Amino acid sequence: MALTPRGNQIEEFNFSPGRILAGKYEVVSLLGAGWEGEVYQIRERATGIERTAKFFFPKRNVRDKALKFYARKLHKLRHCPFVIQYHTQDTIVYHGIPVSFLVSEFVEGELLSSLLQRQPGKRFMPFQALHLLHALTNGIEGIHRVGEYHGDLHSDNIIVCRYGLGFELKLLDMFHWGAPSAQNIQDDVVSMIHIFYEALGGKKHYARLPGEMKSICSGLKRSLILKKFKTAGKLKIYLETMQWE
Ligand SMILES: Nc1ncnc2c1ncn2[C@@H]1O[C@H](COP(=O)(O)OP(=O)(O)O)[C@@H](O)[C@H]1O
Ligand SMILES: [Mg+2]
CATH class of the missing domain: 3.30.200.20 (Phosphorylase Kinase; domain 1)
Structure with missing residues (x-):
């Protein structure tokens, strides 16, 4: 039976x-x-x-x-x-x-994780990764502005709709950890930096990245990231005003 x-x-x-x-x-x-x-x-x-x-x-x-x-x-x-x-x-x-x-x-596009896998060396060049991070800060800033947070930000929850000079993204699969709090908001900021690091090729390529990229990644140290970038908006402004050495 x-x-x-x-x-x-x-x-x-x-x-x-x-x-x-x-x-x-x-x-x-x-x-x-x-x-x-x-x-x-x-x-x-x-x-x-x-x-x-x-x-x-x-x-x-x-x-x-x-x-x-x-x-x-x-x-x-x-x-x-x-x-x-x-x-x-x-x-x-x-x-x-x-x-x-x-x-x-239904969003047409490709998951960020799979787009990355298709890149030469499975990573973006620094300038592309910066554009990706900038598009992300835009999206996350919009979510934080209405008092919400994403809660589960990683490369399988981001659809890339268009990618050329700049990225058009759609964010999905949010997770509810409870009422929006400073910690939830900060977790989104830290997650964006982790995605940036992954897009740059992760551990394998970190040591040889330009100093400007490493300075944003902050060695993936949460306290350091949050000291530099308190909010998605601050990170966005940083990207818009940074200069190459
Ligand atoms: N609105 C959507 N448009 C297109 N594809 C989607 C959409 N929502 C989800 N997907 C695809 O389905 C996968 C799983 O959906 P998701 O909401 O992330 O659920 P979970 O991670 O809990 O399985 C996503 O990684 C994405 O590939
Ligand atoms: Mg998911």
């Missing part, structure tokens, strides 16, 4: 392309699977518009807490052009268990 999973036992959904969900959406493809759930590209059947849906594992979303925090944060940030747009939420019944999902815009 096949066992029906209980809510706290669901660890994957594995929806196949073509599957209809909630009568309204068709699965296009799986985009990613993580700790909280699975993320799919879906098509709204009534309009043909493609969207993204995050299906939460019930044990990671008790009483819809995770979904509500994410939805409310995205809604609060709806005027911030660097953050994915929230659309709606809905529920399906999966093996008799209600499963909630959050629908957002």
Whole structure:
């Protein structure tokens, strides 16, 4: 006899392309699977518009807490052009268990992590990395300005929509650690420096980087980073006024 999973036992959904969900959406493809759930590209059947849906594992979303925090944060940030747009939420019944999902815009682009992997030497040149960091400070400053924080900033949660002279980014997958605090805001600033360091090639190339780059990375020392750059805005101004030796 096949066992029906209980809510706290669901660890994957594995929806196949073509599957209809909630009568309204068709699965296009799986985009990613993580700790909280699975993320799919879906098509709204009534309009043909493609969207993204995050299906939460019930044990990671008790009483819809995770979904509500994410939805409310995205809604609060709806005027911030660097953050994915929230659309709606809905529920399906999966093996008799209600499963909630959050629908957002589908962003075309490439994850920063994968774009970096494709670069010669798997890293950006210093000037490109500076442009990336500048675009990030823009996005994060916008989030902090409305009293919010990202909470889980790394290269798998950043989509690069366009990249040329400058970067167009979309930030996604925010995490709720509790009410916004100085620590949450500072964590975002420190995370940006870690992303910059990763974009420059990480440990392997650090010693040979120009002094200006090392000075921004601050040896990845949290206290040093925060002493130099108290906020995303301060870091942005620093980048806009810095000079090469
Ligand atoms: N709105 C979106 N548009 C395009 N791709 C997305 C979108 N949201 C998520 N993805 C893709 O799905 C992956 C997983 O989504 P994410 O929200 O980061 O969930 P988790 O990291 O918890 O699995 C992302 O790394 C990205 O590749
Ligand atoms: Mg993620």
